[in-house]
Amino acid sequence: MVDFEWYRSFIAIYKHNSVSEAAKSRIMTQPAMSQHLASLEAEVGEQLFSRAKRRLTPTERGKQLYSQLAPLIESLEEATMELKSPLPPTLKVMRVGASPAMFIERILKQLSRPDLSIISHLGTADELLELLKEDRVDLILTSKKFLSPGIEYVRFIxxxxxxxxxxxxxxxxxxxxxxxxxxxxxxxxxxxxxxxxxxxxxxxxxxxxxxxxxxxxxxxxxxxxxxxxxxxxxxxxxxxxxxxxxxxxxxxxxxxxxxxxxxxELLIGYKSKNKHSLEITEFMKTIKLV
Structure with a gap:
């Protein structure tokens, strides 16, 4: 029987291309992370990563499994966060990444909205992209357009x-x-x-x-x-x-x-899967008008 934690460890290894880095991100020991991967590979019956020096590269089976699992794991984690949230159900939550300067210019003015809770992450363009890839933010305000699968950009200002x-x-x-x-x-x-x-x-x-x-x-x-x-x-x-x-x-x-x-040119970056999200679309329109 597959342990759900094997899946979460597999997702972490896939994102970091490293068992040691994945173990750090999940606050686990490296041997425990390796055991999760070995157990999942035994269950699947195929190798999920090819090993070259210190870097792990997903096999075709690994890529296929990731594309199937990632959306499901993300949905479960989002549902879990919503259950833990003490906020009223009518309060919208927006997770935003921006530079400190752009936060002051565009996001700060949104904090007084009674219908909105903003979780802010500040950093450089490279750091913000990683947050978006890992689904830790809903959108980013950035000065760089990175070509990354599943991420789209629209002109901001x-x-x-x-x-x-x-x-x-x-x-x-x-x-x-x-x-x-x-x-x-x-x-x-x-x-x-x-x-x-x-x-x-x-x-x-x-x-x-x-x-x-x-x-x-x-x-x-x-x-x-x-x-x-x-x-x-x-x-x-x-x-x-x-x-x-x-x-x-x-x-x-x-x-x-x-x-x-x-x-x-400054851009707004977001995941393609959220392209038609009404909450994100409305927030983007609001900050453009500030």
Whole structure:
């Protein structure tokens, strides 16, 4: 007789391609996880994974079994969560993944809705994608479109980025790209991450080359980067929607070369199986209108 826990362990191994990582995710020992897999393979009568070095790759039978089991396991787990939930049945629950900045701009305003409970997860685009894959969120607000089976995207909003510096920064009055690029390269930069994704795009679009800079500070929060700029720590690229919220009479930051914008498209990602969910569709429409 098949133990239900064998199925859950199989799903975890399939997602992580590793018995040890799957064991960590289920808070189990590695031998116990291996035993679950061995028992299930014995019951099925075929190998479910091929073993190569430290990575497990699902066999055709493993892929077939996963496609059959995953929706059933997910439905059971969702039903279990609903039974445990202390919330009134009329209160809608929405699990949302976003960056801290986008949470402030779009999700925070939804928290006062009396008919809605929001479970929030904050992280980078890569981290949010993993949450969506694992069905830990219903949708994500992301700046990256990953090609992943069973996940779809719709356009959310367009954002514009500009270079922002501390107020009073001496900026050369020139329209020559070479002089602007040289001046920018000599400044102290603050970046959201070590990969410099938006800074690299800025250089490619305007200077047709890669930036030869090393950021002085890494701060994974756009709002905190603006605070650091106000303290004179350096300059950075920030979306204009954040700057709109921080305009003051005694402004402590200024936009550098305002004619040199770059544009970035933000997306909403969700599972294909939830494409026609009325709750998700309604929530997406609401946050687009904010």
């Amino acid at each position: 367009d954002e514009s980025f500009v270079v922002v510096a501390p107020a009073g920064t001496e900026v050369p009055n020139t329209v020559k790209l070479k002089e602007r690029e040289q001046w920018l390269s000599e400044q102290r930069w603050i970046s959201y991450g070590l990969e410099l994704p938006i800074i690299r795009r800025y250089w490619r679009e305007h200077f047709k080359k890669r930036p030869l800079i090393n950021p002085v500070h890494i701060i994974p929060s756009l709002h905190l980067i603006l605070c650091a700029i106000e303290e004179g720590a350096g300059l950075s690229l920030l979306p204009t929607y954040i700057l709109e919220h921080f305009k003051q009479n005694e402004q402590r930051w200024e936009i550098v070369f305002p004619d040199m914008l770059i544009h970035n």
